[in-house]
Amino acid sequence: MFFFGFIIFLIGAVVGSFVDALVWRTKERLPIVFARSICTTCHAMISWFDNIPIFSFFILRGRCRSCQTPIAFRYPIVEAIVGVLFVVVGYAHRFSVTPEFIRDAFLATLLVVVFLYDFFYGEILDRFTTIPAIILFFASLVFGWATPQSMGLGIALGAGFFFAQFIVSKGRWIGGGDIRLGAFMGVVLGWPNILSALFFAYTVGALVSIVLLAVKKKKMTDETPFGTYLALGTFATMLYGDRMIAWYLGFLR
Ligand SMILES: [Zn+2]
Numbered sequence: 001m002f003f004f005g006f007i008i009f010l011i012g013a014v015v016g017s018f019v020d021a022l023v024w025r026t027k028e029r030l031p032i033v034f035a036r037s038i039c040t041t042c043h044a045m046i047s048w049f050d051n052i053p054i055f056s057f058f059i060l061r062g063r064c065r066s067c068q069t070p071i072a073f074r075y076p077i078v079e080a081i082v083g084v085l086f087v088v089v090g091y092a093h094r095f096s097v098t099p100e101f102i103r104d105a106f107l108a109t110l111l112v113v114v115f116l117y118d119f120f121y122g123e124i125l126d127r128f129t130t131i132p133a134i135i136l137f138f139a140s141l142v143f144g145w146a147t148p149q150s151m152g153l154g155i156a157l158g159a160g161f162f163f164a165q166f167i168v169s170k171g172r173w174i175g176g177g178d179i180r181l182g183a184f185m186g187v188v189l190g191w192p193n194i195l196s197a198l199f200f201a202y203t204v205g206a207l208v209s210i211v212l213l214a215v216k217k218k219k220m221t222d223e224t225p226f227g228t229y230l231a232l233g234t235f236a237t238m239l240y241g242d243r244m245i246a247w248y249l250g251f252l253r
Pocket of ligand 1: 039040041042043044064065066067068069
């Protein structure tokens with residue numbers, strides 16, 4: 001099992017390096033498929049042996065081989081995080097490669113993309129939410145993962161929750177990206193887990209804001225990239241939603 005976990009970690013790290021490239025290339029409007037890796041400063045081609053996730057960063061001591069510009073620490077960190085997330089997903093599925101494991105590994109990857117894009121660029125792009133939501137909706141019907149009623153109610157609540165805020169604030173608090181991310185969450189989580197994910201996102205968001213305000217890293221007027229908390233909430237609920245609901249209810253008794 002340790003060996004299997006290690007293999008899954010390595011696969012996750014490779015996916016993580018792709019995720020980083022995907023986020024950056026999407027923002028810079030560069031081609032994504034069949035593009036060779038280049039240094040973002042000197043544009044030198046990066047050979048395969050300098051492009052091994054996590055490992056190469058330390059071999060190169062965090063600098064580009066040709067121009068010596070420091071490589072952002074974010075690259076090995078994202079690679080390691082996706083590696084760990086894959087292991088978490090593997091653990092939740094008892095380390096057996098099932099369609100559900102593949103689905104959750106794919107969703108975890110997607111959520112990291114949403115997280116990073118919102119964190120760095122303050123935007124939630126449709127291509128990372130709406131299109132996967134449509135694919136997942138039909139895959140869920142085919143594999144019997146969720147009923148159309150559960151997903152329908154999830155979409156209504158997820159999208160409706162943000163749409164209501166959009167209307168109330170006349171578009172000041174919420175953008176269209178949040179509404180579509182809400183619909184995506186509805187498909188992924190269904191009823192009643194969508195509620196759990198929203199609650200989780202707001203709780204973590206509030207706690208992080210309090211900490212950041214306390215250490216004066218943040219002003220009251222700063223905008224929070226809320227998509228990052230929604231991505232976290234979706235990931236946690238996707239794997240442990242049932243237990244989370246039991247846990248919340250434990251407080252009410
Ligand atoms: Zn360079």
